[in-house]
Amino acid sequence: MSERRVRVRFAPSPTGGLHIGGVRTALFNYLLAKKHGGDFILRIEDTDQNRFVEGAEKYIIESLKWCGIEPNEGVGFGDGAHAPYRQSERKPMYRQYAEQLVASDHAYYAFDTEEELEKWREDMKAQGVPSPQYSAVTRQYLANSTSLSADEVKLRLERGDKYVIRFKMPRNEDVKFHDLIRGWVTFNTSQLDDKVLLKHDGMPTYHLAHVVDDTLMEISHAIRGEEWLPSAPLHVLCFRALGWEATMPQYAHLPLILKPDGNGKLSKRDGDRLGFPSFPLTWKAFNKETNQEETATGYRESGFFPDAFINFLSLIGWHPGGDKEMMDMDELISSFSLEKVHKGGAKFDYEKAKWFNQQYLKSKPNEELAAAIKDKITAAGFTLSDEKLAEYCGLMKERSTFLNDLVPIGSFLYQDVLNYDNETIKKKWKPEIKAKWDEYIAGKDLSTISPDVMMNEYIAFSGLKTGEIMPMLRVALAGVLQGPPVVDMAKFLGSKGAAERLKKSFEYFETVH
RNA sequence: GCCGCGUUCGUCUAUCGGUUAGGACACCUCCCUUUCACGGAGGGAAGAGGGGUUCGACUCCCCUACGCGGUACCA
Numbered sequence A: 001m002s003e004r005r006v007r008v009r010f011a012p013s014p015t016g017g018l019h020i021g022g023v024r025t026a027l028f029n030y031l032l033a034k035k036h037g038g039d040f041i042l043r044i045e046d047t048d049q050n051r052f053v054e055g056a057e058k059y060i061i062e063s064l065k066w067c068g069i070e071p072n073e074g075v076g077f078g079d080g081a082h083a084p085y086r087q088s089e090r091k092p093m094y095r096q097y098a099e100q101l102v103a104s105d106h107a108y109y110a111f112d113t114e115e116e117l118e119k120w121r122e123d124m125k126a127q128g129v130p131s132p133q134y135s136a137v138t139r140q141y142l143a144n145s146t147s148l149s150a151d152e153v154k155l156r157l158e159r160g161d162k163y164v165i166r167f168k169m170p171r172n173e174d175v176k177f178h179d180l181i182r183g184w185v186t187f188n189t190s191q192l193d194d195k196v197l198l199k200h201d202g203m204p205t206y207h208l209a210h211v212v213d214d215t216l217m218e219i220s221h222a223i224r225g226e227e228w229l230p231s232a233p234l235h236v237l238c239f240r241a242l243g244w245e246a247t248m249p250q251y252a253h254l255p256l257i258l259k260p261d262g263n264g265k266l267s268k269r270d271g272d273r274l275g276f277p278s279f280p281l282t283w284k285a286f287n288k289e290t291n292q293e294e295t296a297t298g299y300r301e302s303g304f305f306p307d308a309f310i311n312f313l314s315l316i317g318w319h320p321g322g323d324k325e326m327m328d329m330d331e332l333i334s335s336f337s338l339e340k341v342h343k344g345g346a347k348f349d350y351e352k353a354k355w356f357n358q359q360y361l362k363s364k365p366n367e368e369l370a371a372a373i374k375d376k377i378t379a380a381g382f383t384l385s386d387e388k389l390a391e392y393c394g395l396m397k398e399r400s401t402f403l404n405d406l407v408p409i410g411s412f413l414y415q416d417v418l419n420y421d422n423e424t425i426k427k428k429w430k431p432e433i434k435a436k437w438d439e440y441i442a443g444k445d446l447s448t449i450s451p452d453v454m455m456n457e458y459i460a461f462s463g464l465k466t467g468e469i470m471p472m473l474r475v476a477l478a479g480v481l482q483g484p485p486v487v488d489m490a491k492f493l494g495s496k497g498a499a500e501r502l503k504k505s506f507e508y509f510e511t512v513h
Numbered sequence B: 001g002c003c004g005c006g007u008u009c010g011u012c013u014a015u016c017g018g019u020u021a022g023g024a025c026a027c028c029u030c031c032c033u034u035u036c037a038c039g040g041a042g043g044g045a046a047g048a049g050g051g052g053u054u055c056g057a058c059u060c061c062c063c064u065a066c067g068c069g070g071u072a073c074c075a
Helices: A020-035 A056-067 A087-103 A114-126 A150-159 A206-216 A226-241 A306-314 A329-335 A350-363 A366-379 A386-399 A403-409 A422-428 A431-441 A451-462 A466-478 A486-511
Strands: A007-010 A039-042 A107-110 A164-167 A174-179 A183-188 A196-198 A221-225 A250-254 A283-287 A292-296
Touching (some): A007 A221, A020 A250, A087 A107, A087 A206, A107 A150, A183 A226, A196 A206, A221 A226, A431 A486
Antiparallel strands (some): A174 A183
């Protein structure tokens, strides 16, 4: 590798929400850029007018921000020297290169309409050709500048006939290129067809846009999904034909993220169908192509922490070696390398994602968690001081997986007990528990006695075995046989609060039969 | 169909010719806790199959099987 500055790009098309496969691609680009002190660019590939979805671009930008993998150049992140970064705005730039390829006999004009091509393909299929190619052997039978006379071509062009520019794929030639993840890969051009480079509306297809933009934007590494591998030889040939081979980016085709159950790659359309979120942020939009409202729950809305989500995502299809799994962004950056990216696809495992979140939740400072759930608590109509909320988080965080669980899981601590475990009450209730409590607490000045002392004294005073009294105290304070240690709950409630709750609960227990 | 890329416990993975094939998730058992968790200690669980190369293959090569991707004026 030369001294070339590392410049990578994440180039999604705004056709819907960003799914986790896309986020991972962005992440790996980001990690490589940061590792080498390079640039990470966001380029929007909106060359298909029909598939454009309102709001998708904004969603992509917000997602990257939430994930903490912000580009330092590109749409939504500030223009650098290579603006614009939206391909629709770069439209005028592509035609000249397509024409240049025609002039150098690497491409040609094709006048076939989409309907004609469709019919042609059907005819070919009827004749037993499974996937008809527009290629060196068939292009002579189709309407293009390699089959038509120069006059005819000139006439059609002047007349304003619609046309596309197709790459003139060599008939039988091996194209070999190096992939940072897969090593040397070879394709024979006889398997490739004359791909459209410039559409009739003057927009480039992905292929031309990739070659032109990555060259103009001085991209050093093209990191993208494995689904692009089959078209990589076309791209290599385009770089060569344009005389750009020397600055061609190094390729790295990432393994796919597969659906956890069956087969196939995780796709944008999977949404919530799989029983877990597959989008970073909740996505909602009307898709005019499918004429349907699309909804997908996000990791953020599900209560994931961005760092947990990223940590988890980074380990799908990549591992730096060794046994370490918990890594923050700095560690990911320093240990990242494309050579360590796997070749094989990885099935998505949501259980592991949850585990990561739980680990992060557990390790967060109580104050940070308190700040994060404060709004939810107040929205639910409760008021707790910051200190109290932090104490609450400390008590409950080991019992939660998500930030969202944290609020309801210990609701009995910040509000009255709403539901009692009557089965346990029926089984364990003893009248002495209340009698001894009334006797113990009579005349006590609760402002001078600490909650833990109160509880311990009462337990001793009752003369009951711990197995007889503890479950009842727990149900009295929490309503259920769950939660923090009894004394800790009492401490949280305070002597007065705990005493009031015990009194009230015991009175209720007496009525349960 | 054709082309390409893949294939280590159920899942994510370590291993870069020599290991009792290690870790994590999930699952099970036990300990801690007379709660639930957390934590700790154990357990079961893997090199797709067949040929080579080699003193020695999970590691290198070939074939087969299987999986995935591509085969659009979509990306």
